[in-house]
Amino acid sequence: MSETPDVPRAPEGEPPVVTPVRVVIALCLIAPFVAMLWVGSYAKVDPTFIGIPFFYWYQMLWVLISTALTMTAFTLWNREQRARKAARQAQNGGASA
C-alpha cells in the first residue's frame, strides 16, 4: 500500500485517539439522535408536502439524511483505518509496503 493518506501524519508513536476526522465521524453518527429525539422541532402539520403533514415527510427525509451521514462516516473511517495501517507498516521497517 503506497497511497499517501490525506489525514495529518503522526510519524512518531501511535497516532492520537481523537483526531479531526474522528470528530467528524462522531458528529455524523450523533446528528440523527439530536434531530430525531428533539420531537418538538418537528411536531407540526405545516408545511405539507404533496398533502403529507410536515411531521411525516420530515422524518422520512431524515431516513435519507442519516443514510448519507452514515455513509460519510463509513467512508471516512475506512480511509482513516487504511492510513493508519499504512503508517504502522511504514514504521515497522516498511520495505514490504
Next chain:
Amino acid sequence: MKDGVNGVALAVFIFFFLAVTVMGFLASRWRRADGEQTLDEWGLGGRSFGTWVTWFLLGGDLYTAYTFVAVPAAIYAAGAAGFFAVPYTILVYPLIFTFLPRLWSVSHKHGYVTTSDFVRGRFGSKGLSLAVAVTGILATMPYIALQLVGIQAVLDVMGVGGGEDTNWFVKDLPLLIAFGVLAAYTYSSGLRAPALIAFVKDTLIYIVIAVAIIYIPIKLGGFDEIFAKAGEAYNQTNPATGAPRGSLVPGEAGQWTYATLALGSALALFMYPHSITATLSSRSREVIRRNTTILPLYSLMLGLLALLGFMAIAAGIKVENGQLAIPQLFETMFPDWFAGVAFAAIGIGALVPAAIMSIAAANLFTRNIYKDFIKPDATPAQETKVSKLVSLLVKVGALVFVLTMDKTVAINFQLLGGIWILQTFPALVGGLFTRWFHRWALLAGWAVGMLYGTLAAYGVASPSQKHFGGSSKEIPGIGEIGYIGLTAFVLNVVVTVVLTFVLKAVNAPDGVDETSAEDYTADAGDKGVQVDLPPATAGTAGH
C-alpha cells in the same frame, strides 16, 4: 369483510407459499461446505454471507410480518404516536455502526455463536451468560408467536379459517400446515433457508409497497384528502376513554413518550438474538459496516407502509381488530390477484423471521444452557442436533401459545420482551468497549432492570386491559410519560456503575477475560481469524 373465501387471492398466496417451501428445502445445498455438521454451518450459514445476502437476511429478519401489520395498525388506531417506528429504525444504524463490527470480530476470533458466548468469554461468568441467554429466549418466544398472529390476520381476511363457528381444527389447519412446513425446512436447512427465502419476501414487499403507495392515494383522491379524513377521524371522541381517538402530530405530552420509545427500541433491537444471528452469519466486518449504510432503505419502506394506516381510515375501513386494518385495505383496494401477492408478502414475511428467531433461540439454549450446564463435552455434531431439536420445540411452543391463549397475551409478552432484552445492553455493548464493569454488578443491574420493567408494565392499565395496557409510564423523578424499557435501562446502568465501584473497593474477584484488545478489531484474513468461505467451486448460488 367479504363473506366466503377469496379464491383468486388464495390461489396466488398458495402459489408463492409452495415456491418458498421448495426453496427452503433446496437451500440446504446452497453454498454449503462439505457436509459439515457444526453449529456454524446449520446455525450461522457457515458464516459466509456477503453484503447483499446479509442485507436481505437482516432486512427480512428485522422488518417482520408483525411489523407490517402492527405499525400501520397503530397509526390506524391513534395516529402520530404509531409513527415512532420510523425514528426508531433511523437511530438503529448509526448506533450499530459503532459496536456491531467489534462484536463480529471478537465472535469470529473466538468462535462465538451467541451474545451469551461473548459475555461468558469476556467476563468469565457463567451466571451472567445464563442471564443473557434466558432473557434472549424469553424475549424471542412471544416474538415468534406474533409472526403467527401476522399470518392469522392474512388468513382471516382471505376468508380461510377465520369463522368463529367452524371447529377449531379446520379453523387452525392452514396455520398448522404453514408452521409444519416452516419447521421442516428450518430443521433441514438451518439459516440458509430463511436467507434464501428472504429474497422472495423482500422483493414481494417492495413491489407491494411501491404499488400501494401510488395506486391507493390515486384511488382515494390524493394525500390531501387522505390526511383531511384521517384528521377528522382522530378528532372524534373515543367513547372508551372520553378523549379524542388520536392526532396527526404528537402533542406536548406525547413527545417524551415518542422520543423515549424511539430511543429505547433502537437500543434494544440488536440485543435480540435473531438480529445477532443474522449479523454473525456475515463474511466480514466490512459487510456489517456497509450494511448499516444500505439497511435504511427498509426504514424508508417502513415509513411509507405506516402511511397505509391513514389510507385505511380514508378508505372507510372499519375493523374491530386493528391488526386486520391493512390486510382488509389491500383486499378492498386491490384486484384479487394483487391482493394475493400482498398477502403472500405478509405471510412469507412471517416465515423468514420466525425461522431465524427459532434458530437463534435454539443456539442460545444449546451453547449457553446445554453445553455450559448440562453436557460440557458435547461435540459439534451433538450441538447441532440439540439445536435442531430445540428449534422445533420453540416453534411448537409458539404455536401452542397462539392457539390456546388470547392474542393479547402474545402482544403483552412481546411488549415485556422488548423491555427485558434491553436489560442485556450493559453487559453486551458495555463489554465490547470496556472490561471496567464488574460481572456481579452487571448481573445485579440486569436483575433490577428486569424487575422494575416487569412491575411497571404490569401496572399500566388501558381501557381494554387492567395490566400490561401499554409500554409507557411516568418516569420517576422527571414526571413525563416515557418508555418503561428505557427507564429500566437507566436504573440498570446506575446500579451497575455504583456496584462496580463498591465491588472494586472490596476487591471482589474478577472473572477471567479470554479476549484481548486486538480481537475486537480483527478482520477476515487477519492472522488467527478463520475465513470460513466455502471453496469457490462448491455450491453455486442458484438464485
